[in-house]
Amino acid sequence: MTSLPERRPAADPGDLLSRRQEVLGQAYRLFYQTPVAPVRAVGVEIFEANGNRILDAYNNVPIVGHCHPRVLEAQCRQAAILNTHTRYLTEPVVRYAEKLLRTMDDHLGRAMFTCTGSEAIDLALRIARMSGRPQGVVVSSNAYHGITALAASVTPSLGPAWRQEPWVRTVEIPREVEDHRRGEAFAHRVQEAIDELQRTEFGFSALLIDMALASDGLWLEPAGWLGMACQMAQEAGGIVIADEVQAGFCRTGAYFWGHQFHDVEPDLVVMGKSMANGLPVGGVVGRPELVDGFGEQGRYFNTYGGNPVCMAAAEAVLDVIEEEALLSHAGDVGRTLQCGLRGLAGDHGSWVRVRGVGLFAAMEFLTTAGEGDSAASSRALNAFRDAGVLVGQCGPGNTAIKIRPPLPFSRENVEELLDVTRAVLEADSRD
């Protein structure tokens, strides 16, 4: 049995937790039984006040690494000279839009900027409605698309507290089929949902789909499997809205965007989190006719959206990705990660199942009856944290561990992660 690496204990955050509860209240939840109290972070490492070092295998917001000096320099240089809005002519938003659009197919010719992925989802759905299409939207059955009222309406993973709108239909991922049949099985279910919507007053407007299906448990493979469902949605007169908040920005290590991994031609692409390494930026990229049609009919002005400081940071992220060759890096290191995780899962019998591509992996825990095991996943989550590695959870019932580190995660970081994974699995082994 591998022992967990030696490390300092978690820092004692003092009265910070009680002060926080006093002013932020019940809506603010914390990860882990022993919350993380970071005071400093660099690259893929986070430090607590007592010097406790934690490996970050979870956060995709600092996509090029925490506190990357190039991004820092760009945003501070811009903040020192000008920060204003898009009712004036400024260079940074235009230059960033040009660079961003160059990462995509030519048919995606317009960009609009928001401050969050939720705002971007909200905007994309408004653009869909303004296009003259009806109202019905199809989403995956445990999707997470955000927290504005409209985004929450298409987010079944928020649970029953936020009511599902009658114009939303959910489609479950076909889990128990062979990989090469999943695409067809899913497309069939999507078609059923579309047909059903078209028999109602709502009609069918859009298939909104996370290109990694992360919240559904991470269903990336096989490459291209989402293509058929998307094509069917478009043939039915709807648009495809690709949610790239998690799948985008080189996460798969194969393509810049998840829709490219799936060979999908989306009509609108929604992005967030990773865009500016931590400053609030979200965006919608889409077909000119859709975006311009919306713009001509209504006013949309996002005060902070596209501001020069956030755009400078976002542009630096694109530059760093290119200069540090982070796409091929994510592919190379990701292969080691994926092989390693699958090897460990194989060592531990049939109660762990690994999915994923590149630097995005899910490790699902199963009960002896073959059901998702939330308790085992939660035990593992906290064991990772106690061993100094941050991971998350995903899937219906949070039955899986989610691994989604900043892109500069190195081969040594992967080895460390695999060592800890081995120890976590062995400590909780059923043998």
Next chain:
Amino acid sequence: MTSLPERRPAADPGDLLSRRQEVLGQAYRLFYQTPVAPVRAVGVEIFEANGNRILDAYNNVPIVGHCHPRVLEAQCRQAAILNTHTRYLTEPVVRYAEKLLRTMDDHLGRAMFTCTGSEAIDLALRIARMSGRPQGVVVSSNAYHGITALAASVTPSLGPAWRQEPWVRTVEIPREVEDHRRGEAFAHRVQEAIDELQRTEFGFSALLIDMALASDGLWLEPAGWLGMACQMAQEAGGIVIADEVQAGFCRTGAYFWGHQFHDVEPDLVVMGKSMANGLPVGGVVGRPELVDGFGEQGRYFNTYGGNPVCMAAAEAVLDVIEEEALLSHAGDVGRTLQCGLRGLAGDHGSWVRVRGVGLFAAMEFLTTAGEGDSAASSRALNAFRDAGVLVGQCGPGNTAIKIRPPLPFSRENVEELLDVTRAVLEADSRD
């Protein structure tokens, strides 16, 4: 007749406009017939590439002045060491929430952070719904509350392109009554709207109201006039949501918040724009039972909301406001501004009407028939810009010029603004 001060011509932005149209498309509009192309800004001054200097009498986002060194230092220092989210324990969000809450009455005990004012409005309306109240909302008839789908639903000023929901009722400001009767007349109209909603399936949930009624043409005076309507809403079982995006942050020069100016006890307070001098921050402050009730029932996690970098900037804004005594400054300089504008309006007969308090003023243009004059207002808007002063527009049909400078606007800045105002009015005079 005063001549306009000598100045450089507006800068030629080269191909920036055409590049912008190519990538951002039709949704992105620009202010002014000759768009402003800023490359640098400091304090209340904006500069174009050719050195053309423009006085900023419009922007409330850089509330303590463009590129304030104290805010810049705080955000860059924090960005160099840590930027992460609120699922971990970090000090900056807690310390900022504590400081922010100290600017308000004790009954407003909880803070939640978003990235924009629109997200904050959206969240406030979700909190209202989760409180077990029905759905109906009353807003002013030309209100602007934001651009998420839900915020747009309660924003009649967006026009017919975004449909009004059946659970929204609008109430017009009583323009043609004496100042001391306006509060009662408005409360009467609000009560009618509440009664009407209560006869429908929607019921009455909330009065959502901009404490400056800026988009309705700026109706701040007399202090306290909104109190009766808010009290009636609360007596009818609804909550009062105070939109402080424009009225807050010392804008009136009399109180930190607009609701304090009106002696209103709001249940929820929504803020945005000015919070972090340009970094994307919005927020909702409210009664603990409302905020906690929402938090207990549902998940709400805003990835970038409350991040340490934005919070560091926001805290620096509060510190600068205190250290530079900007509240009393806005009161002092604001009196000069308000007196000066009223004097100029008096000189120009009955076709200009001035409203406002502190560093917030509207100058409404009227036709000879006494109707709002959009054309005259638009001519004035562009004349100001051509004379090197940025102002905006407000009111139904944009019949008024809106003056809302950063708080460090000096007495000399006021004199310059008044000189330009005199010239603009004389150039367009009907005498």
